Amino acid sequence: MTARDALPDLKALWLLGQGREQDVVISTRMRLARNLSDFHFKSRFRTGEAQRLEVALREALAEAAPDLRYLRMHELQPTQRDVLFERLLVSAEHVADASPRGVAFSEDGTTSVLVNEEDHLRLQVFAAGLELPRLGTAIDALDDRLAGRVSYAFLERYGYLTSCPTNTGTGLRVSVMLHLPALSFRREAGTRAAEPGIVRVHKAAQRLGLTVRGTHGESSRAEGDFYQISNQVTLGRPPEQAVSDLQEVLNQVVQYERHSRQILMEDDRIRLEDVVWRGWAILRHARRITSREALAHLSALRLGVWLKLIDAVTVPTLQELMVRMRPGHLQHEAGRELAPAERDALRATLIRERLGAK
């Protein structure tokens, strides 16, 4: 298997599929942090212990989850690691780390297991749209399969022990990626001055101990209007409660975003159409484009498709472009590292061709 073949086919990626509430909810992710009782925590590793752990877990995974493909991160090219990161299979820390480490993943990318990240094991499951119960079942099953092969560090009083105390307890973190363009829309000077709805979302989430993050910190408008809501604390609360709190907030945010979209359609339709059609026009004709600008236009088009303002493109195509236009994917496709100006030109060409422009 060549290095290039080592990566799964983009066409199979779960992110291109359908899910619940997908007009507003991009994706759901669940993650469990687990450590083995017969190894030290990562920060306390003795010489050679990282390597022994990686071998032990690789073998355990081969038995417990033979359907997952295993790659040793430290044997991959930098662009290959970036591709895995851009498909959410591994974390930024797992890309940057230098120690022996691995990742096991399913072909469609819905499951991944990180070996020797911050914790010995990080189990992850993904779905397009809002899929809390289904993912809960999936990650429990994966957890059970592994628990039959290894001995988890667990104390009755605290639950699962983790490298960082904020993960101790269930070790569960649920993150939901939302597309909130209408809630992010600032009214223009001279029209009704209201704070953008996203500010109210931040406040409501905080009251429930949830985190809302844009790409550039909590207060800024997120790049492309994509926001991640996740539960913040796992210790001392039953996982069912954490998930149901999150579900309740998400239901409200989804309704709120939909309502805001309808108001925009009534009050600001020309402005909305302008943003959507400019996005379409620029993506089909630009000769160079940064990923930040491209994401803004793809975001506008995503909104435009759901509001039936444009039907020249589909949501899966937009999702695919959001992944393929990222630096790791671009460089992987080019087969070499690219300077920023080269990436901007290649990104523009890729998008033009995918959207069927000349």
Place this chain on the structure above:
Amino acid sequence: MTARDALPDLKALWLLGQGREQDVVISTRMRLARNLSDFHFKSRFRTGEAQRLEVALREALAEAAPDLRYLRMHELQPTQRDVLFERLLVSAEHVADASPRGVAFSEDGTTSVLVNEEDHLRLQVFAAGLELPRLGTAIDALDDRLAGRVSYAFLERYGYLTSCPTNTGTGLRVSVMLHLPALSFRREAGTRAAEPGIVRVHKAAQRLGLTVRGTHGESSRAEGDFYQISNQVTLGRPPEQAVSDLQEVLNQVVQYERHSRQILMEDDRIRLEDVVWRGWAILRHARRITSREALAHLSALRLGVWLKLIDAVTVPTLQELMVRMRPGHLQHEAGRELAPAERDALRATLIRERLGAK
């Protein structure tokens, strides 16, 4: 004749025609300032004198230049006056003035005579491209026709007397509108840092007593990269010398702009194509657009056509849009005054339709 019919047909406008060096030179204008010896200067008018002057000159024009159509400015609607201004037939001052005043003009807009502007008479002739000798002949002929009907204020020592001393002498002002996108191009950070060529044009023109104006003052980059070069002082220099100085500078600027375009094509082709195609894309798809933004894109397309980067549009169409998208024309076309937001939406629609987009 209804008020609407009073205005000439846009299709006949000289600005849509061909001229010399038109890749760089948009248009040439010559103007003569003249006053009558048997009336006071405008600032010294006695009661009723403005009205008597207007009647006298209207009658003189009907005899001397029966091919010109005469309109009394003070009888027109505001949007009609704006349309005349946007076709360069009258000055901004002539639009804003409240006194009895008029304009005589040819159907194709190549000739106009302002009655009771700053001076009693302002004769103007226009051509697309660079046409100094031809326009010199044309304006002399017009001047001679009028001189046979009225008595000009003239002193052997000073020449023609004018309201403002800077016009005294020949009363001639020559203005040439240039499109200098390559000379205005600033190199991006990280590439060869050179001052834009337009700075050198300013300096060279100043040495010869010429004025270079962008839309927002001398030092700024002009809106749409359109610059006007004109002769500054008429007193004490023979008109032939003034015109030949201007011709020499213009020849140099034209060569310099062409050379800069070739360099851009070699060094910065992707950036150039990006600007041109984005302009095309946005003009064909925007749902609202300011005149400033539209002008920038029309300017980019004009450059793109000459550089053969795009052939989906022609220069006359671009010239037509630059006139039709202006507020007076938009409101004249709509048949009513429009709020700025309405103008931006109508402008976008007009441009989309003219460029054949859906």
